[in-house]
Amino acid sequence: MNIYDLPDKRGHFGPYGGVFVAETLISALDKLREQYDYYRNDTEFKREFENELKHYVGRPSPIYHAKRWSEHLGGAQILLKREDLNHTGAHKVNNTVGQALLARRMGKNRVIAETGAGQHGVATATVAARYGMQCVVYMGAEDVRRQATNVYRMKLLGAEVVPVESGSRTLKDALNEAMRDWVTHVENTFYIIGTVAGPHPYPMMVRDFQTVIGTEAKLQMLETYGRQPDVLIACVGGGSNAIGLFYPYINDESVRMIGVEAAGKGLDTNEHAATLSKGKPGVLHGNRTYLIQDDNGQIIETHSISAGLDYPGVGPEHAWLKDIHRAEYVGITDDEALEAFHALCRFEGIMPALESSHALAYAAKFAPTLSKDQLILINLSGRGDKDMATVAQMSGITL
């Protein structure tokens, strides 16, 4: 394979990505691209970003050998990249720090974000407080109801949370609404997108900010194990934690990369969010990618036990990595994810997010097929405190 160097200048990963937005948004995206092109190579900007990641986020996050669980599974050794130990409890903050710093350089004092479960909303509200910016978070009205704790968390951090009543009143509608806000208030507003989707330069920019995960992992693996892992596994909703881990490994073809989507109640049902396994290419939210849609090209509501994976699209770079067979994408059901959640709690004393539990669940199936000297590195993208109500409910327990 040639050295991987994507996206192209207009944000394409093969046929995917690009800029599919109304004319009214084009100039805002042009300016963002210009500014980001400049600052991504600016020494002072990079220094400030690294400094914030170290002292505010608490990086580097360790790689932890889940020894007891590995022994129990009886195959490959399972290593966890502990993004759950970041400030705010997930990988999301790597990106919001980066974009907020860029917003400051661009002279924007108002940031907006979309959120599903509220994790990206919390990460955005957090950095807005840190840098003294006004913050508005759009959240589907249905999600506001389901995620009351995170709504309150964002409010405590000083953000305004706007419930979105249109469409299916979930994440995709929150994204539509945030875009509408941005196009109306573009002079003073920076839109912090939470995943590697949206129009160029977002998929590239969010990836760049998240690659700290994989870059650290490469160094840590060499230091501690003297070699790189055989397999990388990460969950994929929009795909930001997965691309953050995968990207620095793309040119190293000896490392297998597996993205795990939410199979919900099963890939053979209509209740899942397995975009790459079951979707078809199309255009949504500013980019061409795989989408869960009906025959008329209308976007369909998805389902997952984990709100963070419950999205009908997926980052365009994952679409391309799937098509060129550089990464594999598989599905894990709600029940399998829940089982892995409990396993990690019991064997390792680590409570994973339900999103990350999908990656763990696939590793639990896959590890026994490998030998004991092989290494699987899983991106443990977030911690599970936020999911306790869901887990209790799934287990038939009232708190």
Add this chain to the structure above:
Amino acid sequence: MNRIAQTFAVLQSNRKKALIPFITAGDPGPANTVDLMHCLVEAGSDIIELGVPFSDPMADGPTIQRSSERALKHQVGINSVLTMVSDFRKKNAQTPVVLMGYANPIEAMGYEHFAARAKEAGVDGVLTVDYPPEECEEWVRCLQQHDMDAIFLLSPTSAQSRVARVAELAKGYIYYVSLKGVTGASHLDLKEVESRLAELRAAVSIPIGVGFGIRDGAMAGAVAKLADAVVVGSRIIEEIEHSPQNELLNNVRNLVADMRKAIDKQGD
């Protein structure tokens, strides 16, 4: 000469400006659309923009979003929209129909299949909100092969280089979005429209329509003074939304007729 060019030629020779209303196909129900289209023509419309409902209308404000949702409740998709255009054509062979919507329903059907069927149904032009010129060369070629016009948007923030690129690709007319934001906003700045249109005319040879923020006859008249066409969307949708079924056609007819009158008065 196709229907859109023909329409503008006749208007120009009569020193009149075009009135282009927008409605969403299937709003409030699928049975209303063809009647509403005829009613728009009777009230003095020159071209009809027919919205193709989409689940995620990112560039639209709440009024048009709601119209899309009402239509989708009745499962109105691209296939039923094309059937509506065919039905409309049974009694109307002159009035151009422009489909306006988002890329994904077209992607789902496939360019070639969509273009062939749209042409057969009697569609004259297509405006795809989220296909900027950089991303749609193949699509534009496909429309051209089927003798339909690719209608494009320009906005107050469009850089000069983009205006030139759009001018190359666009046919029929160009839709100048007169303000920043989404459809249905209400703060149109006539002075700015005037100076911007003067710049656009230097680069664009086809007619220019102005829309976004036109709420009444007075505003329609004022815009008609500056532009070749006046596009009215959200205000009509509001009328549809608030009208009981038995007053629907009357209310829409009165509203559009008022705008027609105001536009023609401006030309006197």
